[in-house]
Amino acid sequence: MNLNANIKYLKGVGEKRAAILAKLGIFTLWDLLTFYPRVYEDWSRIIPIKYAPVNENVCIKAIAGMPCREHRIRKGMTLYKTEVTDGESLLDITFFNNKYAAAKIEQGKEYLFFGKITGKGYYRQMTSPEFEEVTDKGGMRPIYPQTAGINSKAIEKLIKTAFDSCDKIDDPIPKDIRNSYCLLNLEGALKNIHFPENEDMLSEARRRLIFEELFLLELGMMRLKTKNRRSTAFSMQNDFTDEYFSLLPFELTGAQKRAIAEATADMMKKVPMNRLLQGDVGSGKTAVSAALIYNCARNGCQSALMAPTEVLAMQHYKTLAKMFENTDITISLLTGSTPAAEKKKIKAALKDGTIDLIVGTHALIQKDVEFNNLALAVTDEQHRFGVNQRSTLSSKGNNPHTLVMSATPIPRTLALIIYGDLDLSILDEMPKGRQKIETFLVNSEIRERAYGYIKKHLCEGMQGYIVCPMVEDNEEFELTAATKLYTDLSEGFFKGFRLGLLHGKMKPAEKKAVMDSFASGETQLLVSTTVIEVGIDVPNAVIMVIENAERFGLSQLHQLRGRIGRGSHKSSCIMISDAQNEETVHRLKTLASTTDGFKIADEDLKLRGPGDFFGSRQHGLPEMKIANMMTDGEAIRETHAAAANLLKKNPALEGEEFELLRKAVNRLFSGGISMN
Numbered sequence: 001m002n003l004n005a006n007i008k009y010l011k012g013v014g015e016k017r018a019a020i021l022a023k024l025g026i027f028t029l030w031d032l033l034t035f036y037p038r039v040y041e042d043w044s045r046i047i048p049i050k051y052a053p054v055n056e057n058v059c060i061k062a063i064a065g066m067p068c069r070e071h072r073i074r075k076g077m078t079l080y081k082t083e084v085t086d087g088e089s090l091l092d093i094t095f096f097n098n099k100y101a102a103a104k105i106e107q108g109k110e111y112l113f114f115g116k117i118t119g120k121g122y123y124r125q126m127t128s129p130e131f132e133e134v135t136d137k138g139g140m141r142p143i144y145p146q147t148a149g150i151n152s153k154a155i156e157k158l159i160k161t162a163f164d165s166c167d168k169i170d171d172p173i174p175k176d177i178r179n180s181y182c183l184l185n186l187e188g189a190l191k192n193i194h195f196p197e198n199e200d201m202l203s204e205a206r207r208r209l210i211f212e213e214l215f216l217l218e219l220g221m222m223r224l225k226t227k228n229r230r231s232t233a234f235s236m237q238n239d240f241t242d243e244y245f246s247l248l249p250f251e252l253t254g255a256q257k258r259a260i261a262e263a264t265a266d267m268m269k270k271v272p273m274n275r276l277l278q279g280d281v282g283s284g285k286t287a288v289s290a291a292l293i294y295n296c297a298r299n300g301c302q303s304a305l306m307a308p309t310e311v312l313a314m315q316h317y318k319t320l321a322k323m324f325e326n327t328d329i330t331i332s333l334l335t336g337s338t339p340a341a342e343k344k345k346i347k348a349a350l351k352d353g354t355i356d357l358i359v360g361t362h363a364l365i366q367k368d369v370e371f372n373n374l375a376l377a378v379t380d381e382q383h384r385f386g387v388n389q390r391s392t393l394s395s396k397g398n399n400p401h402t403l404v405m406s407a408t409p410i411p412r413t414l415a416l417i418i419y420g421d422l423d424l425s426i427l428d429e430m431p432k433g434r435q436k437i438e439t440f441l442v443n444s445e446i447r448e449r450a451y452g453y454i455k456k457h458l459c460e461g462m463q464g465y466i467v468c469p470m471v472e473d474n475e476e477f478e479l480t481a482a483t484k485l486y487t488d489l490s491e492g493f494f495k496g497f498r499l500g501l502l503h504g505k506m507k508p509a510e511k512k513a514v515m516d517s518f519a520s521g522e523t524q525l526l527v528s529t530t531v532i533e534v535g536i537d538v539p540n541a542v543i544m545v546i547e548n549a550e551r552f553g554l555s556q557l558h559q560l561r562g563r564i565g566r567g568s569h570k571s572s573c574i575m576i577s578d579a580q581n582e583e584t585v586h587r588l589k590t591l592a593s594t595t596d597g598f599k600i601a602d603e604d605l606k607l608r609g610p611g612d613f614f615g616s617r618q619h620g621l622p623e624m625k626i627a628n629m630m631t632d633g634e635a636i637r638e639t640h641a642a643a644a645n646l647l648k649k650n651p652a653l654e655g656e657e658f659e660l661l662r663k664a665v666n667r668l669f670s671g672g673i674s675m676n
């Protein structure tokens with residue numbers, strides 16, 4: 001049977017089961033063979049009954065001593081019970097309402113029983129164990145993720161059938177590479193991941209499969225990059241950075257100047273820059289990107305700045321327009337909500353080169369957006385975009401220089417994959433005059449006082465935010481909560497003050513009006529959902545109250561809090577929460593105790609685990625079946641070296657022996673990145 005054959009044709013499947021398997025993401029024979037066990041039961045470690053710990057899975061080997069007896073406990077509940085012995089001790093084996101299982105145990109025969117033992121002292125029992133007659137194969141048993149309609153045992157059986165009936169499994173990793181990294185071949189690895197001969201073989205199988213996944217990923221990512229690197233970009237002739245400095249109302253920090261110098265040097269080369277600018281919230285990343293944009297424009301080239309939200313794109317547009325108002329740099333804003341006629345005009349102007357800088361959202365990466373001479377593509381809050389989206393922006397024009405900016409520190413291993421040998425500039429210094437944000441955690445009884453504190457600041461001419469509780473996956477509800485709070489406060493506690501309301505469902509023009517009014521100081525207090533989370537910059541806002549703070553993740557709280565403390569005034573953040581849960585309180589206290597983004601990200605990672613912190617949604621990489629990009633650091637380094645090595649010798653993976661490998665890489669990146 002062909003590996004790509006529809007699973008319904010496998011013996012024992014059929015239409016109905018195929019529909020169930022589809023829920024597990026299994027559509028083809030290959031999908032089934034790569035549906036890996038979740039855990040293994042170790043049936044090889046047999047424990048004497050008397051030493052078996054209670055309440056954990058154990059495997060015992062025992063002979064059935066007497067026929068199974070039936071006890072009616074109450075209506076509809078029958079207990080089947082038999083006694084087994086391993087020669088030294090006795091143990092009761094019981095089943096509820098499962099006559100079929102009980103009947104299979106024959107007196108005098110020896111079985112392996114796997115399950116949890118309960119009870120104390122003399123009387124101990126194992127309830128509803130898995131069992132089978134002792135044969136020579138014990139070992140590791142696979143346990144699969146299951147779904148309604150199919151259990152682990154049934155999946156195991158199908159996989160056995162699949163191995164028996166499938167065509168030869170070819171290995172995408174050429175023999176030479178397998179040999180130099182001591183890897184099992186694919187077929188051996190697959191067999192052992194499902195039915196390990198022993199623990200060593202299991203770990204070799206895992207190692208091989210993880211290697212393959214990461215190797216393909218690295219090859220794909222590196223190819224994507226070398227494609228960029230090979231070709232020439234617009235190299236800038238002149239450095240106008242000093243001129244740029246004079247446009248600013250403030251003196252840049254040493255870190256900002258360093259980052260600008262590093263990037264500018266890159267941009268004067270013939271190879272496209274590929275740089276990550278990492279700096280905590282408020283460290284002044286925008287001013288760094290603006291320097292590059294300015295340099296670009298003065299050298300006669302275009303640049304693009306892409307932001308993940310419309311609100312942020314609008315803000316960048318305004319900031320940059322103001323910064324460049326006395327220059328002859330032409331700026332436009334292009335987002336999903338730009339009116340069609342306007343869009344058309346902008347696109348034409350981009351194409352003929354009349355626009356020097358385009359600021360926008362995903363709208364920038366649409367097919368029909370063309371540039372005259374795009375030399376710089378900046379992506380702000382890069383973690384909000386997928387790898388594909390970012391590379392689409394860079395693929396516009398003739399291999400522009402790229403700068404990605406992020407406040408989220410990514411673990412090194414992950415950065416290695418996503419960016420390969422991408423260069424890094426770090427803003428490790430905050431602008432002068434910043435004061436530490438004070439953060440308080442209070443319960444809801446203190447709410448009035450917190451509001452009073454806001455009022456005091458408003459009276460002094462400062463501004464503030466009230467962030468509404470986040471409601472998971474329920475934007476409607478969130479919106480209602482925000483709207484209600486806004487109305488209550490406008491008519492109640494803050495009557496006479498100028499309040500604004502901002503939420504995600506508003507029309508872009510409304511959002512813009514609200515943000516403009518807040519930025520100009522007209523609106524004093526902004527009641528908002530998390531739409532302000534990324535990038536919003538209003539330095540006069542110095543106080544923030546976060547309602548139901550327990551509903552937010554740690555990194556998210558840090559981002560939210562980053563909206564204040566952006567000027568020279570002292571800022572305060574008050575989190576309101578009645579949470580009692582220990583972990584939640586710990587999370588909130590962590591935020592209150594530090595403003596260091598790296599520490600916070602670290603803690604967040606510990607609390608939430610890698611899956612949540614950097615799910616594929618966050619980094620935009622293809623989904624991995626077995627490799628874990630957070631914990632398989634060693635394998636990442638190994639495959640990184642292996643991939644670099646191979647591509648150095650054979651950049652296009654030419655030749656027959658690499659055909660399968662080439663195809664496999666393309667398949668993994670079928671979401672958008674292609675090797676050819």
Ligand code: ADP
Nearest residue numbers: 250251252253281282283284285286287431537
């Ligand atoms: P982020 O790194 O979070 O994107 P921004 O670029 O939005 O930060 O900058 C935060 C605020 O700090 C802005 O109001 C910006 O004008 C201001 N800023 C940036 N650099 C400096 C500096 N060197 N001195 C004073 N203020 C600065």
Ligand code: MG
Nearest residue numbers: 285286380535
């Ligand atoms: Mg920013």
